[in-house]
Amino acid sequence: MSTMVLGGGYAGVMAANRLASNGETVTLVTPSPWFVERIRLHAVAAGLRGDARVPLAALVDARVAVMDDRAVRIADDGVLLASGERLDFETLVYAVGSGGPGDGRAHHVATLDGARRLRAALVERPDAAVTVVGAGLTGIELAAALRVAGRTVRLVTATVPDGRATRTHLLELERLGVRVETGRTVDVDGLVDDGRDIVVAATGFTASSLAADSDLPTDAHGRLVVDEHLTVPGAPRILGAGDGVHVLGRYAAHLRPACATAMPLGAHAADVVRARRDGVRPAPFTLGYVARCVDLGGGRGHVQLVRGDDSERRVAVTGRAGGLVKEGICRMTLRWLAAAQRYSWSGRVRPVRAVEPVPSAQ
Ligand SMILES: Cc1cc2nc3c(=O)[nH]c(=O)nc-3n(C[C@H](O)[C@H](O)[C@H](O)COP(=O)(O)OP(=O)(O)OC[C@H]3O[C@@H](n4cnc5c(N)ncnc54)[C@H](O)[C@@H]3O)c2cc1C
Known part of the structure; x- marks a missing residue:
């Protein structure tokens, strides 16, 4: 069987290596x-790390044929690439990930280009303060890194955090000297126009338009919709994994965009392809989270232990110990990708009746 994998990120490399x-x-x-x-881009943007790139050749199994190209449309008879080439496939794994705010004028760190542009702006204006909008994990990690790098930082968030972990992160940021403003909605473009601060939107990732452009079913955010076997309803040759997909079903309501989600999804997509080849009914995808890890800069971190459904347990590893655990996990991701065949994860999560989105009729 031949499988085409679109996207060389956490989900795609895991899927490709496991398939090979x-x-x-x-x-x-x-x-x-x-x-x-x-997961290192906040540190690149802040100037705490020179680069976040690893040669694909060092990670990808030698049996995988790698093509330096971009898919622009997926059709029944193949994938159209930006180079103009059309490639046929028996099975396709859609793993194109996510990006930053598409049309906003604020900076972001969702992609390498975004992180590099922010880095350049910081170098160009060494005395400018930075406003980070959004207190998700990306906003928190970025605010901490910028502060450690010596910048004046304000973190603004519309919501007042209710989780114990997030409250701890915000207290840690205040301890570092970040001005934290919760419960405040700001006009991001207005802040950019004001021109005083360097403004960074950390308000969530956006989906690629590839699924919608290909008339595949998408959710309200443009993510490809797949069932619990990671297969597109009505298009059994197409599977999906990673940030760019919305998994339907009893076991998926708690999934969040993360490399901690993308890698198991990529591995499971490969296992579904194998099960089909062997004439075995594939298992549904299940993922029980274990921890949520945050880099708080300067070697400090916060590792919140969680239940399978991502709800917080009472235990967290904090401070320098938390930083060591977090760094260890970041390093392990590359090893897990390189040894994809042996990669395993916890599937311990209770099924729930999920409220399904209505896929767009395309
Ligand atoms: C600053 C920051 C910190 C983070 N920290 C954490 C963390 O601590 N823990 C955690 O679990 N997660 C973290 N995340 C989230 C994590 O990085 C993402 O969830 C993860 O990268 C998703 O993996 P993916 O494989 O779906 O997508 P990606 O890693 O984005 O890979 C997608 C790939 O697809 C390629 N691609 C895109 N379009 C096309 C196309 N049309 N054709 C072919 N290829 C295409 C891209 O070039 C890329 O190689 C962080 C993210 C950021 C930005």
Whole structure:
């Protein structure tokens, strides 16, 4: 069987390597010869780290054919690439990830280009204060890194956090000297126009338009909709994994965009392809989270232990110990990708009756 994987990130590399080690013929289409450790981009933007790229050749199984290209449309008879080439596939794994705010004028750190642009702006204006909008994990990590790098930082968030972990993160930021403003909605473009601060939107990731452009079913955010076998309803040759997909079903309501989600999804997509080849009914995708890890800069971190459904347990590893655990996990991600055949994860989560989105009729 031949499988095409679109996207050389956490989900795509995991899927491609696992498929190759299962004896499948695999082509990985991705627009650059580099794997980007997106989980390091806040540190790159703040100037605490020089780069977040790893050569794909060092991570991807030698049996995988890698094509430096970008998919622009998926059709029944193949995938159209930006180069103009059309490639046929028996099975396709859609793993194109997520990006930053598409049309906003604020900075972001969702992609390497975004992180580099922010870095350049910080270098150009060494005395400018930075306003980070959004107190999700990306906003918190970025605010901490910028502060550690010596910047004046304000973190603004519309919501007042209710989780114990987030409250701890915000207290840690205040301890570092970040001005934290909760319960405040700001006009991000207005802040950019004001021109005083460097403004960074950390208000969430956005989906690629590839699924919608290909008339595949998408959710309200443009993510490809897949069932609990990670297969597109009505298009059984197409599977999906990673930030760019919305998984339907009893076991998926708690899933969040994360490399901690993308890697198990990529591995499971490969296992579904293998099960089909072997004539076995694939298992549904299940993922029980274990921890939520945050880099708080200067070697400090916060590792919140969680139940399978991502709800907080009472225990967290904090301070320098938390930083060591967090760094250890970041390093392990590259090892897990390289040894995809042996990669395993906890599937311990209770099924819930999920409120399904209505896929767009395309
Ligand atoms: C600053 C920051 C910190 C983070 N920290 C954490 C953390 O601590 N823990 C955690 O779990 N998660 C973290 N995340 C989230 C994590 O990085 C993402 O959830 C993860 O990268 C998703 O993996 P993916 O494979 O779906 O997508 P990606 O890693 O984005 O990979 C997608 C790939 O697809 C390629 N691609 C895009 N379009 C096309 C196309 N049309 N054709 C072919 N290829 C295409 C891209 O070039 C890329 O190689 C963080 C993210 C950021 C930005």
